[in-house]
Amino acid sequence: MRMYDLIYTKKLGGALSPEQIAFWVKGAADGSIPDEQSASLLMAICWRGMSTEETLALTLAMRDSGKRLDLSSVPGLKVDKHSTGGVGDKTTLILGPIVAACGVPCPMFSGRGLGHTGGTVDKFAAIPGLKVELSEAEFVRSLAETRFANSAQTADIAPADKKLYALRDVTATVESIPLITASIMSKKLAGGADALVLDVKCGPTAFMKTLEDARALAQSMVDVGTAHGMQIRALITRMDAPLGWAIGNALEVMESVEILRGEHGDSELAQMSFRLAAEMLIMGGAAKTLTEAQAKVQACIQDGSALETLRRFVTLNGGDARALDDFTRLPQAGQVVEIRAEQAGTLAAIDGRALGILAMDLGAGRRDRNDILDLGVGIRVHATVGSKIEKNDLLFTVYAKRETLVASSPYLKTIEVINVPAPEVPWLLDAIGCRP
Numbered sequence: 400m401r402m403y404d405l406i407y408t409k410k411l412g413g414a415l416s417p418e419q420i421a422f423w424v425k426g427a428a429d430g431s432i433p434d435e436q437s438a439s440l441l442m443a444i445c446w447r448g449m450s451t452e453e454t455l456a457l458t459l460a461m462r463d464s465g466k467r468l469d470l471s472s473v474p475g476l477k478v479d480k481h482s483t484g485g486v487g488d489k490t491t492l493i494l495g496p497i498v499a500a501c502g503v504p505c506p507m508f509s510g511r512g513l514g515h516t517g518g519t520v521d522k523f524a525a526i527p528g529l530k531v532e533l534s535e536a537e538f539v540r541s542l543a544e545t546r547f548a549n550s551a552q553t554a555d556i557a558p559a560d561k562k563l564y565a566l567r568d569v570t571a572t573v574e575s576i577p578l579i580t581a582s583i584m585s586k587k588l589a590g591g592a593d594a595l596v597l598d599v600k601c602g603p604t605a606f607m608k609t610l611e612d613a614r615a616l617a618q619s620m621v622d623v624g625t626a627h628g629m630q631i632r633a634l635i636t637r638m639d640a641p642l643g644w645a646i647g648n649a650l651e652v653m654e655s656v657e658i659l660r661g662e663h664g665d666s667e668l669a670q671m672s673f674r675l676a677a678e679m680l681i682m683g684g685a686a687k688t689l690t691e692a693q694a695k696v697q698a699c700i701q702d703g704s705a706l707e708t709l710r711r712f713v714t715l716n717g718g719d720a721r722a723l724d725d726f727t728r729l730p731q732a733g734q735v736v737e738i739r740a741e742q743a744g745t746l747a748a749i750d751g752r753a754l755g756i757l758a759m760d761l762g763a764g765r766r767d768r769n770d771i772l773d774l775g776v777g778i779r780v781h782a783t784v785g786s787k788i789e790k791n792d793l794l795f796t797v798y799a800k801r802e803t804l805v806a807s808s809p810y811l812k813t814i815e816v817i818n819v820p821a822p823e824v825p826w827l828l829d830a831i832g833c834r835p
Contacts, residue, residue: 402426402436409443417456424460427566428559434566441563441572449577451622457577458623461585464559468535468591470506473542477504478683479592480675481583483607483616484516485600486755487641487780491519491549492655493672494679496709499546500699501676503683506542508552508590516755517648517764520551522655525648525730525774529718537716545712557585576612580619587624594630594682596675597621600638601828604751610635610828621832630682632832636671637824640749640784643668647763647777647798649729656723659706667826673697674827681834730775732798740792744816746782754778754795761799776800785823788816 400422405415415423423440426432449457470477478498482488491507498505509519520531533541533550541548554561560582567573587595597620600606601613617633624631643666645654658669677692686692699705710720722728758764762773779796782788794814 402432402440406436406439406443409440409447412447414450415453415456417452417460420453420456421460421463424457424464424559424563428464428562437563438566438570438572441567441570441575441578444577445572445575448575451619451626454577454580454619455623455626457581458584458588459627461557461559461563461581462589464585465557465589466535466553466555467589468506468538468556470504470539470542470591472539473504475502475504476594476683477506477542477592478594478596478679479505479507479587479590480596480598480679481587482598483583483600483605485605485638485642486516486751486758487643487646487651487668488517488600488638489519489522489643489645489651489655490598490668490672490675492522492652492709493658493669494676495547495549496659496712497673497676497696497699497705498679498683499712500704500708501680501685501695502546503680503685504542504546505548505679506538506590506592507547507549508556508586509549510552511765517646517651517758519549521764521772521774522648522651523549524772525652526713526722527719527728527730529713530716533716541712541715545708545715547708547712549712552586556589560585576616576619579616580623584620584623584627588627588629594679595624595632596678596682597631597633598671598675599633599635601635602637602639604640604755605638614829614831617829617831625832630835632678632682632830632834634675634678634827635829635831637826637828639751641751641754641778641780642671644780645777646754646758646780647761648772648774649726649731650777650779650798652722652729653726656706656709656726659700659709661700664700671826678834684835730773732773732775732777732800734799734801736797736799737793738795738797740782740788740790740794740814740816742816743789744787746784746786746788746814746816748815749780749782749784750814754780757797761797773800782814 511518599617607613645651680692713720761776
């Protein structure tokens with residue numbers, strides 16, 4: 400088998416066989432296929448696309464390039480969640496303990512942030528002492544004892560994805576739905592879950608900018624999961640303004656804990672997290688209808704069992720659970736700067752991407768994978784899109800190391816104020832895939 404033939408076939412729009420795809424993935428991972436040939440095939444795929452059968456074959460080949468986690472020792476259907484990411488997205492910190500408290504095991508491998516979007520691993524790392532890289536034995540133990548496990552992805556899970564993603568990153572081939580699908584789903588299938596709920600973000604702050612593209616990605620992942628025999632459902636959710644009031648790792652832990660305490664229950668972040676959790680309960684067999692599932696979600700918030708599950712998870716994995724009740728134990732910033740409105744009106748838009756870049760500049764995110772984070776810095780967003788504001792109303796509180804960086808930042812000019820009511824846009828834009 401020659402790599403040249405694979406490139407030529409895909410260049411002309413032909414389909415690759417599972418054997419050809421497996422040959423490529425293995426050679427890309429072990430270095431026997433030169434990077435320039437892999438880059439050529441990636442570009443051909445980016446232009447010509449892949450069928451569902453090809454995408455599934457690529458997903459399985461990438462999954463099988465490394466270790467597959469065996470969670471069969473933990474009773475019950477294991478349900479995972481994946482979000483395509485966005486500014487202020489801390490839904491995992493909220494829904495994981497909820498789903499676990501309702502009796503459904505929730506195993507989740509999460510990523511670190513890069514660029515203007517934060518990573519779940521970094522948010523958990525803000526809890527003092529919490530181990531965010533678990534061994535397989537520690538992961539299974541956490542799942543068995545608390546029904547919740549979250550860890551950074553280990554190097555032996557889908558290693559081919561790491562190699563191919565690095566090539567995509569430098570060859571302008573990241574934005575390919577088959578390649579995105581295989582990257583996400585290979586890791587999810589290797590993670591040992593029985594079912595998966597997807598949160599596909601859509602909007603100017605998200606990776607998928609249009610509803611058409613978000614639907615295409617969601618459908619692709621649902622098709623691959625279904626073809627593999629996995630229960631899978633995707634929600635497409637709006638991502639334009641920041642999600643919730645907190646941007647920054649320790650701040651996002653605070654907001655998540657507040658929601659688990661029963662606060663901010665009417666916020667979009669809470670409603671989105673509760674809905675995703677409800678979908679996971681149905682997938683896991685803990686509820687038959689959405690109404691029943693939503694009632695169980697509310698019950699575990701009200702009786703405190705969701706927050707107690709998070710405490711148990713933190714304690715089991717070496718963290719200081721006292722920080723969940725006493726936020727002064729979380730990392731703190733040195734300077735606090737208030738940003739106020741320069742005019743009255745209706746807040747029509749907040750540029751979440753710009754605020755994410757500011758948070759990155761403050762030290763909450765990484766420009767390079769080797770950057771060291773400042774877990775205490777970030778931004779608190781006080782106003783919401785659609786709300787009326789008066790001149791001098793507090794818009795943002797910025798927690799920083801240096802006040803001068805904040806005062807000179809162009810990214811705080813991120814709001815649009817109009818004199819007429821802003822149209823309401825729902826946070827849930829679509830749902831794809833059938834429930835059990």
